[in-house]
Amino acid sequence: MSWQDVAIVGPLVGAILVAIAILLVDLVVPGRRGPALTVALLGLGLVAVLTALAGRTPGQAFGGAYTVDALTTFLDLLFISIVGLTIVFAPDYLEPRDLPIAEFAAVLVFALTGAMLIAASTDLLVLFLGLELMVLPGYLLAGFAKRDSLSTEGAIKYFLLGSFSSAIFLFGLAYVWGITGTTRVAEVAAELARVAAGGAALQPGLALGLAFMTTGVAFKIAAVPFHYWTPDAYQGSPTPITGYLSVGPKVGAFALILRLFVGALGPLRADWLDVIIVLAALTMTLGNLVALTQGNVKRMLAYSSIAHTGYMLVGLAAYAGGRQEGLQGLLYYGAAYTFMNLGAFAVVAALQHRPGVTSALETFAGLGRREPLLGILMTLFLLSLTGIPPTAGFFAKAYVILAAVQAGGALSVLAVIAVLNAAAAAFYYLRVVVYMFMREPVAETEPQRHSSLVWAGLWATTVLTIVLGLVPGPLLSVVTDAAKALTS
Amino acid sequence: MTNSLDAYLILSGLLFAIGTFGFLARRNAISMLMSIELMLNGVNLAIVAFGSFIDRLRPNASVIALLVIAVAAAEATVGLAIVIAIFRNRRTPLVDEYDSMRQ
Numbered sequence: 329m330s331w332q333d334v335a336i337v338g339p340l341v342g343a344i345l346v347a348i349a350i351l352l353v354d355l356v357v358p359g360r361r362g363p364a365l366t367v368a369l370l371g372l373g374l375v376a377v378l379t380a381l382a383g384r385t386p387g388q389a390f391g392g393a394y395t396v397d398a399l400t401t402f403l404d405l406l407f408i409s410i411v412g413l414t415i416v417f418a419p420d421y422l423e424p425r426d427l428p429i430a431e432f433a434a435v436l437v438f439a440l441t442g443a444m445l446i447a448a449s450t451d452l453l454v455l456f457l458g459l460e461l462m463v464l465p466g467y468l469l470a471g472f473a474k475r476d477s478l479s480t481e482g483a484i485k486y487f488l489l490g491s492f493s494s495a496i497f498l499f500g501l502a503y504v505w506g507i508t509g510t511t512r513v514a515e516v517a518a519e520l521a522r523v524a525a526g527g528a529a530l531q532p533g534l535a536l537g538l539a540f541m542t543t544g545v546a547f548k549i550a551a552v553p554f555h556y557w558t559p560d561a562y563q564g565s566p567t568p569i570t571g572y573l574s575v576g577p578k579v580g581a582f583a584l585i586l587r588l589f590v591g592a593l594g595p596l597r598a599d600w601l602d603v604i605i606v607l608a609a610l611t612m613t614l615g616n617l618v619a620l621t622q623g624n625v626k627r628m629l630a631y632s633s634i635a636h637t638g639y640m641l642v643g644l645a646a647y648a649g650g651r652q653e654g655l656q657g658l659l660y661y662g663a664a665y666t667f668m669n670l671g672a673f674a675v676v677a678a679l680q681h682r683p684g685v686t687s688a689l690e691t692f693a694g695l696g697r698r699e700p701l702l703g704i705l706m707t708l709f710l711l712s713l714t715g716i717p718p719t720a721g722f723f724a725k726a727y728v729i730l731a732a733v734q735a736g737g738a739l740s741v742l743a744v745i746a747v748l749n750a751a752a753a754a755f756y757y758l759r760v761v762v763y764m765f766m767r768e769p770v771a772e773t774e775p776q777r778h779s780s781l782v783w784a785g786l787w788a789t790t791v792l793t794i795v796l797g798l799v800p801g802p803l804l805s806v807v808t809d810a811a812k813a814l815t816s
Numbered sequence: 817m818t819n820s821l822d823a824y825l826i827l828s829g830l831l832f833a834i835g836t837f838g839f840l841a842r843r844n845a846i847s848m849l850m851s852i853e854l855m856l857n858g859v860n861l862a863i864v865a866f867g868s869f870i871d872r873l874r875p876n877a878s879v880i881a882l883l884v885i886a887v888a889a890a891e892a893t894v895g896l897a898i899v900i901a902i903f904r905n906r907r908t909p910l911v912d913e914y915d916s917m918r919q
Contacts, residue, residue, distance in 0.1 A: 453880060460887050464894050471898050480902035481914045487898050488848055488911070491891050492839055495855035498884060499832055502859050505880065506866035509873060533825075560917050627917075 333389035336396050339379040339404060340444050346371030347437035354430030361419050364430035365781075368437065372412045379404045386813070392512055393451035397813035402659065402806055403447035403583050410576050410666055411440045416785035417674045418568040420778060424683050427473060427566065435472075436572065439465035443580040450591065452501050452511040455584055459497075459548070462580045463490050466573060470565045482564020486573075489547065489557040497544025503537030513591040521595035538593065542603065545588065548581040549637050552610040562630035567680055567687065570626055571673025574633040575666045582640060582662055590647065590655065590814050601648035605742050608645055612638025612749045619756050625676055626687040628756055629669070632713060635753060636665050642746050643728040649735030655811035656804065657728035663803060664712070664720035664796050671789035672709040674782065675702055681776045692760055694769030699776070703764045705790055710757040712793050715750045720796035725750060824865035832858030845899045845909045849892065856888045 334341075349371060353363045383401030388394065415433050422429055442461025449455045467490060471483025505511050508519040522528045547554040562570045593600060615635030622628035640661050646654025676687055679702070685691060696703035712719035715726075725746075732743040796803060835858060838851030860881050867877020903909055 453883065457883065457887070460890070464890060467894050467898060471901055474901045475905065477902070477905040478916060480898065480905050481916060483898045484845060484902050484911070484914065487895055488845070491852045491895065494891070495835070495852055495859065498856065498859045499862070502862045502866070506862065506870070506873065509870070511876070563917050
């Protein structure tokens with residue numbers, strides 16, 4: 329290990345130090361939200377600056393296991409903003425329920441270190457390590473309200489299926505390593521390129537290993553038919569944490585997919601194209617159909633997040649079909665989905681400020697009159713999730729679907745399915761809007777006060793949701809560089 | 817067949833399959849946790865077998881196996897903590913009774 333290696337992993341080490349600093353601050357001044365939040369947000373800001381600086385000099389460390397390139401920088405900054413926004417939204421919800429804020433922030437930043445490790449790793453084993461580092465704090469967060477029986481129920485389902493899928497992934501990894509003799513992504517890709525060129529036969533053990541790894545990853549992104557844990561885990565968790573779980577681990581798992589499928593399995597992409605097409609079609613259709621019947625907004629958003637996984641897979645399929653735009657679309661979708669979904673969950677969390685308020689659809693009745701601003705922001709996020717211009721959601725959806733159309737063949741069928749799904753999704757998103765503005769509340773409730781921290785976060789997500797829809801140019805050039813770094 | 821790589825791989829596959837079956841068939845959260853450990857041990861056996869029979873894999877095998885053991889330990893810790901938390905709320909370890917969110 330040289331000093332250069334240390335400089336390259338600087339942002340990751342920084343994130344670990346921030347998490348430890350939050351715990352130390354909580355030890356010195358226990359139970360107060362101010363110091364812990366200040367340390368967390370300032371620390372994350374510093375890590376973001378470090379990431380941007382490290383990203384200016386791309387390079388590899390630890391013998392090629394850890395890579396910093398345009399993709400790493402883009403994903404790291406996205407993860408940091410996800411964690412930062414979650415920390416901003418959470419205190420208003422956690423404090424009235426007597427849940428410790430400093431521990432929450434520390435666990436969340438530990439999850440960030442895992443996500444950052446995934447984004448940078450070009451070694452299968454390090455990918456697995458990053459995955460575990462990201463999901464283990466996720467299980468704890470899901471069960472964060474430990475005296476709440478729904479929260480712990482969601483946590484145990486998330487944990488059991490999560491570890492089950494990790495074991496499946498690891499079994500596949502063992503075989504891929506045993507047969508190719510390496511865990512480095514580039515060397516696995518070289519080995520598979522020989523297979524694709526016909527220079528070597530695809531050994532059964534290797535095929536088995538790849539299939540197991542694909543199954544493990546499909547669990548992590550909650551692709552149908554591996555999605556059973558999602559609705560309960562999302563509905564049970566405290567609302568700001570649900571917001572995090574629906575974007576953080578999802579974008580993290582997609583980072584793993586990019587490193588694994590595009591990096592290592594790239595040479596065989598004609599072979600896994602069909603699998604991804606079927607997964608994408610099933611995932612978005614089933615996610616949307618079940619979301620239509622939900623009477624609980626959190627559970628509805630959980631199913632909608634499954635559907636959004638499907639749209640992102642369309643981007644991956646378009647890449648496998650030969651269009652680089654598919655990858656760019658996937659990355660753009662990841663960023664757009666992050667901000668609109670975090671915003672929507674922040675409004676739900678703000679609504680549940682007082683303990684005991686449920687996330688049932690009826691709670692939203694009359695919100696447009698009671699708290700007009702909150703109602704309007706929620707409408708914006710829901711319109712963006714539906715994919716209506718000029719929001720980020722529209723542009724993201726248009727980009728992945730266009731890439732699929734350009735790829736042609738079976739992918740144009742997939743594009744048609746995606747468009748039909750987007751239309752069906754409008755029903756359940758707009759139903760919430762109808763409740764907010766056109767239904768009378770069952771019981772008259774007072775408007776609630778929300779801290780300036782929550783408003784700052786809401787404005788940030790609002791601005792990003794609109795800007796990413798109106799001026800997609802800057803982010804588009806960033807994701808183009810990121811996709812290029814991955815495929816070159 | 818005895819003392820060959822294939823024999824060990826078959827054994828590891830069996831161990832993994834027993835773990836998978838246990839995970840799917842058992843209703844007790846602790847048994848499911850043990851089944852996952854069994855699956856991970858199957859994986860470890862495969863890794864060690866690869867390392868012991870193929871010379872160029874030998875240096876990496878023990879490192880990977882140790883890493884898997886460490887991850888399994890971390891997972892068990894988190895898992896037991898969650899099982900204890902839900903047991904305090906529900907007074908039962910049976911997962912099919914955790915159905916308060918089903919609609």
